[in-house]
Amino acid sequence: MGTPRAVARWAPPLDADTLADVLAKVQGWHPLPIADFFADLDLALESPEPPPAPELSALIDRLRAHLKQLSGIAAVADPHFPPSDELKSLIERSASLYEEETPQNYQAALGLARRMGSTVHDLLDEQKIATLRDVE
Template identity: 35%
Template sequence: MTAPVPALRWTPPLDAQALTGVLEKVRQWTPFDGGALLDDIATALDDVAPSGAGLEGLAQRLHEHLTRLVDIAIATEAAHEDHEAGRLAQRARALHAERTPADHQSAVGHLRRMAWAANELLERLAAIGCLKEAA
């Protein structure tokens, strides 16, 4: 017969405060919606430019899409392992950091650059298997 081996007492990896923080982040999380992204890209690249109020909402949504796509590229390590994905993620970050111009024509141009960057990054991430094709 073998002698019992003393085991270390188990301690949870996170304390209550850290678990509360994790729970809050899980509650705020929303799944990636490729259909909504493609709808916003189509709206931004449409022949008819969005108007004032619609422009601000669309700009905010495109900012969120760019953030999510860059996060996916980083989490899957595509930004480091695939040169093209890394370049597109860097471009998306740069566009995200720019402020939307005040005048309408420049704002529409900025919006379209963001939409184009989101579309290219989405296509690249799908091509290398980080995402399923968006519908």
């Protein structure tokens, strides 16, 4: 056995307040509800019957939440892999749709739901492609 040697004391990489903030964010994290995304996309884009008026407002609210969540994820770029021009365009379109008020007219509201659904679909598709590209 050798003689003991001095080792520098370990110091955490972040201060206590920042660590507490990170812990709070991790504890508040929820996985992406992918099944819910696709159920809402089916209702907005694929259903042979458009949703009835009472359900349309709730669908738009859910699609708005999906847009916010997905565009927030997409906006956080790795400096080594910046978002593509297409992804930047989708983030901008998401912000515009997110801010758009739900029209009172059924047909106009259905159009908004379909535009939101299309953008959610494109965000999912673009992020999937980017993820697969990063793995290869």
